[in-house]
Amino acid sequence: MATTDHHHHHHHNKYTAATTTPPSPTPTVSSSIQALNTIIQLHFEKTLEKKRSVDLQKKQLFSLYHLFFITVAVIFASQSLSTRLQCRHCWAPIGLLTLAHLVCYVAVAQTLRCINGFKYQRRCHKLTLGVATERLRAVKMRMRDEDGVLGLGDEDFEVGYQEPDEGYFGKFKRNWAMHFGFLIFTYCFMVAFSVVLLCF
Numbered sequence: 078m079a080t081t082d083h084h085h086h087h088h089h090n091k092y093t094a095a096t097t098t099p100p101s102p103t104p105t106v107s108s109s110i111q112a113l114n115t116i117i118q119l120h121f122e123k124t125l126e127k128k129r130s131v132d133l134q135k136k137q138l139f140s141l142y143h144l145f146f147i148t149v150a151v152i153f154a155s156q157s158l159s160t161r162l163q164c165r166h167c168w169a170p171i172g173l174l175t176l177a178h179l180v181c182y183v184a185v186a187q188t189l190r191c192i193n194g195f196k197y198q199r200r201c202h203k204l205t206l207g208v209a210t211e212r213l214r215a216v217k218m219r220m221r222d223e224d225g226v227l228g229l230g231d232e233d234f235e236v237g238y239q240e241p242d243e244g245y246f247g248k249f250k251r252n253w254a255m256h257f258g259f260l261i262f263t264y265c266f267m268v269a270f271s272v273v274l275l276c277f
């Protein structure tokens with residue numbers, strides 16, 4: 078009887094050992110794929126969110142310029158229609174033009190800073206989204222082959238936050254230069270026009 082029990086116990090141990098062998102890597106791979114899908118979804122949503130923010134700021138920039146041109150038009154109309162303004166009074170419209178340009182300059186600078194910030198963040202999310210999508214595609218290709226699945230490591234699923242290279246900032250600098258070049262040009266033109274209108 079003891080021999081039978083011993084044999085049964087030995088058989089049970091063999092059965093337990095068989096059931097506790099390391100599991101197939103599939104559950105880990107499948108959870109890692111799920112994590113990649115989550116990263117892709119997150120960065121896709123963030124890309125859209127930043128695009129909406131950029132569009133909103135661009136509308137605000139357009140409104141600023143609209144208001145600026147209305148102010149300038151009012152100053153010009155006042156100069157043109159007034160019969161009392163003379164050359165010695167030209168400091169008044171020039172002062173108003175300077176103030177209008179300074180206010181516009183500050184507002185445009187602030188709005189451009191926001192636009193560039195959102196554009197930069199959107200670019201980072203787009204780059205990260207691209208890397209995550211490429212990783213997922215590569216993993217799925219390797220999963221077609223069982224040896225490929227066994228060879229998958231954590232590094233195959235890791236996606237770091239991507240940032241654009243230094244050359245990307247050149248676009249922002251050109252954008253700033255264009256806006257402020259335009260403001261400086263309009264200021265010089267309007268001051269010259271005011272002097273001509275009142276003094277000649």
